[in-house]
Amino acid sequence: MNTAIRLLEQAAARWPDKIAVEEETGSITYGALLRRAQAIGTGLLAQGVSGPVIVYLPKSIDALAAFFGALCAGTAYVPVDAHIPMARLGKIAENLRPGCIVTHEDLLPNLEGTGLTGTLLSGLEGAIDGDAVARATAGVIDTDPIYIMYTSGSTGTPKGVTIPHRGILDYADWVVDTFGFDETTVMANQAPFYFDNSTFDIYGTLRCGGKLLLTPETLFLFPLKLPEYLEANEVTSIFWVPTVMMNVANAGALEGHPLPKLKNVAFCGEVMPNKQLNIWRRALPHCAYANLYGPTEITDVCCYYKVDRAFADHESLPIGRACENMRAMVLMEEGREAAVEETGELCIAGSGVALGYWNAPELTARAFVQDPLRPHTASRMYRTGDLAKVGQDGLLYFLGRRDSQIKLKGNRIELGEIETAAVCIPGVANACALLDEAAGQIVLFAESGEKLTLRQANKVLKQYIPAYMLPGRLVVMERLPHTANDKIDRVRLRASLTEEVAPC
Amino acid sequence: MNVLEQIEGYVQEHFEIGDDPDFNEDVNLFDEGFVDSLGATEIVFFIEDHFGIQITQKDIILYPMNTIREIAQVVERKMAEK
Incomplete structure (x- = not known):
């Protein structure tokens, strides 16, 4: 059965000595990343871990190795912020009942007095037991969870969005096909790993043999210097939140940096203002720009629009059409599809739809429903709570929220x-x-x-x-x-x- | 005025910090909300102009620049290299 572990195994077989991920202090090849994952998986299995693994680590190669390590142990991973408040981590652990919390020595003291126990990543990495890993992963199927990502919940308790392997595999294929990713791709990652935009970078890049650059977070505090970084590292693709793109544009940072290697500029997470988009398009006319849309509940992205013309400041930038493995519908309260230019709720079906919210059947039943347009097939649909319309041009437009959820700097x-x-x-x-x-x-x-x-x-x-x-x-x-x-x-x-x- | 005092004076005045008791040379300007990312750009413009140095992306990756003291250390290092 195809799972994300097979994706990494295939990449490691094809490009064993090619650099998969690079960070400030070093890099790792595809072959070594798989070996580290298998070693961590072996360690988790030896400890008898069977539930999801919380990865409480800063953005790093270590964190990625731990993600794949959890998958090698036949379970799912749960990325959390290294700066997460302990009260929030406690709520997550209470809902999740994790198999363990993998962390570093310097974060371990934060867990003191919380009742939570940390497991050191370094302590998990011994000799690989290939048979044990093979046994643990043999039963994993593509509708099993790959990760659980916690998003803000209106009552103060975060919700654990549970994504299946199939969602990520189809998404990785879509990224590679849509953006022409290949072995020459160099992706500069901005999104934190606990934010699902990072799955574009991780799985899109690893799927095609490209190089994933973990851009130091501190650089995003100094947007003025980001183009210089892209130039020095010969970056070919970026997928950043609009706030970062706006900061770069507003700082005048693109002047003097023609960035001939950069091909793809994608953005998602909030509305991208046309004014700053136009600054990018004028400064870097050779790049392809794509406006992506998607809540965490549908494997990152479900709609996209390749910007093919200039937009005036007052115009709305469309979110375009559904990704090839997804369906996007604008539905009215009574369940019928909205007419052109009529505002309704944007609803999403397809292989990227989450399995639901972890250990929250009522919340899940409310948000994930039978697709009313296909009542006789087993098609589940996610109700996004976002308002949208289909315009005269046949493209989808995002029109805001139905409730009090907001987006700020890409964060929901x-x-x-x-x-x-x-x-x-x-x-x-x-x-x-x-x-x-x-x-x-x-x-x-x-x-x-x-x-x-x-x-x-x-x-x-x-x-x-x-x-x-x-x-x-x-x-x-x-x-x-x-x-x-x-x-x-x-x-x-x-x-x-x-x-x-x-x-x- | 030494480098640190000049930077402190600029930040205090430019970001209208006044006599906030939490403000000092060692407070994280970004985490504590004294300066946002547009402000970071303004600080870089200021130190590059004022001290006649060029801050590179490598400097930002290699050396922390979250506090007045850290920024002053980077400036002093760059001035010594000139």
């Missing part, structure tokens, strides 16, 4: 998760979080009779939510405005964003 955030954390701040009785689109930041309205600064609030919030969810502005109120039926009046608070409210 449930405002409810921030609000749940905010009431843990001493003195805060109630809270409401909103996205200020114009300022590109989250504003937290906190009900408190005491004085509170943004930095004090964030010091507490950091213990519960990741850094990308932290508010950029705090408004303290003695009492939050309420509607007639006693819910927080979000409309009134939202309106106050455009009025002059004294910042705290």
